[in-house]
Amino acid sequence: MNNPKTFISYAWESDETKDWVKKLATELRSDGIDAKLDQWEVLPGDQMPHFMEKSVRENDYVLIICTPNYKAKSENRIGGVGYEGDIMTAEVLQTSNHRKFIPILKSGTKETSIPSWLQGKYYVDLSNGRHYNNNYSDLTTTLVNDREVAPELGKISTSKRKVNQTFNTKVISEEEPIKIKGIVIDEITQPKNDGTRGSALYKIPFELNRTPSYEWKELFVNAWNHPPSFSTMHRPGIASAYGNKLILDGTSIEEVEKYHKDTLKLAVEVANEQIEKINSIKRQRLEQEKTDKENHRKNIEDISGRINFDL
Known part of the structure; x- marks a missing residue:
């Protein structure tokens, strides 16, 4: 190594x-x-x-x-x-x-x-x-690239497939827009309340319908820090995203209810719109590359067919 x-x-x-x-x-x-x-x-x-x-x-x-x-x-x-x-x-x-x-x-x-x-x-x-x-x-x-990784996936047995069908597990497409499912109540932290500035504030996580890409997470944080519209109580710099959760670190449940909920939804919408534009450009580029490759191949085949090496 x-x-x-x-x-x-x-x-x-x-x-x-x-x-x-x-x-x-x-x-x-x-x-x-x-x-x-x-x-x-x-x-x-x-x-x-x-x-x-x-x-x-x-x-x-x-x-x-x-x-x-x-x-x-x-x-x-x-x-x-x-x-x-x-x-x-x-x-x-x-x-x-x-x-x-x-x-x-x-x-x-x-x-x-x-x-x-x-x-x-x-x-x-x-x-x-x-x-x-x-x-x-x-x-x-x-x-040193020695972080713990997920164990290998095992094979799905017939009995496991039946169980999944029984519960009608929904597979969420990566194309589906990110949405906030709700607040993860059990993971809300406890405020210090020691009299220092900001000690009454705490961390509140929000569960998403699926795990977004790293690119989406950056777009969301940027949208939260610079939203198109916001209340006078908006707090830039407190939002982050980890796994399938959004985090507001430095607020309260009362502030979320009164001020942050709409800005949070707006930041998610902005990130969804921006990632869709980015993905659309990527898809167009891939399609163009595919077309160019096919045209190039066809051109080579056509010209090669006309070249005769017989004396």
């Missing part, structure tokens, strides 16, 4: 941050991950823009160390962080390799530290000792 190459992007905001990043990179390297760090790679006289572009392009993964300072610099395109943000977003658009870029929460919360262009992505929380110990292995198993 080749050692995965990983570049670490972070803001030079303090000596403490630089030391923390170096410690993380050192630990990754000790676990067989070829972590690249500007503190080790860049020498006086080197071209920083070239180093950044090369590092983002040539490494298997990019770990983005998220702090409130990093978020501010990234969103306002300030300094090296802003330049790297441009490079990374361009890389995503060109390659669609979203999994290459992994947000790492070092300090703050996901709302205050993760840039808007990364909102909704599965992030790794290393913001304190407890989270670090619990989540570091989640990061390394991802980088």
Whole structure:
């Protein structure tokens, strides 16, 4: 197995941050991950823009160390962080390799530290000792491609088919629009209510009729953050999507009933419309490619039939 190459992007905001990043990179390297760090790679006289572009392009993964300072610099395109943000977003658009870029929460919360262009992505929380110990292995198993996978499917027996027919199991097509089935009551979290700002808010999951694509999930999060219409109580940045669920993390059931329900439905509708347009373009392109291929083949056969090699 080749050692995965990983570049670490972070803001030079303090000596403490630089030391923390170096410690993380050192630990990754000790676990067989070829972590690249500007503190080790860049020498006086080197071209920083070239180093950044090369590092983002040539490494298997990019770990983005998220702090409130990093978020501010990234969103306002300030300094090296802003330049790297441009490079990374361009890389995503060109390659669609979203999994290459992994947000790492070092300090703050996901709302205050993760840039808007990364909102909704599965992030790794290393913001304190407890989270670090619990989540570091989640990061390394991802980088070495050693995450648990689903077991192999067994063969369906005749008796199992009869059971399925008895219950009239409905198979949902991937073409069917995404819909919200309802609130997953058992998975609603408990508010802290410790007197701090936002401590009365909590996480509310919503079950979908099927598991949407990764592309749909990104469209939904973007639609929630920038809806066509919304109430004065709208909260951008609290929506995410995992599996067959949508999550609002930082609200209450009362707010959902009064304010968020309509915006939630609207964001789903917008994502459905946008994904249908994208899929329609893909289908047209595939049909055109098929037609071009058939025409090319026919042209070759016609001309080949006219070529005679007899003397």
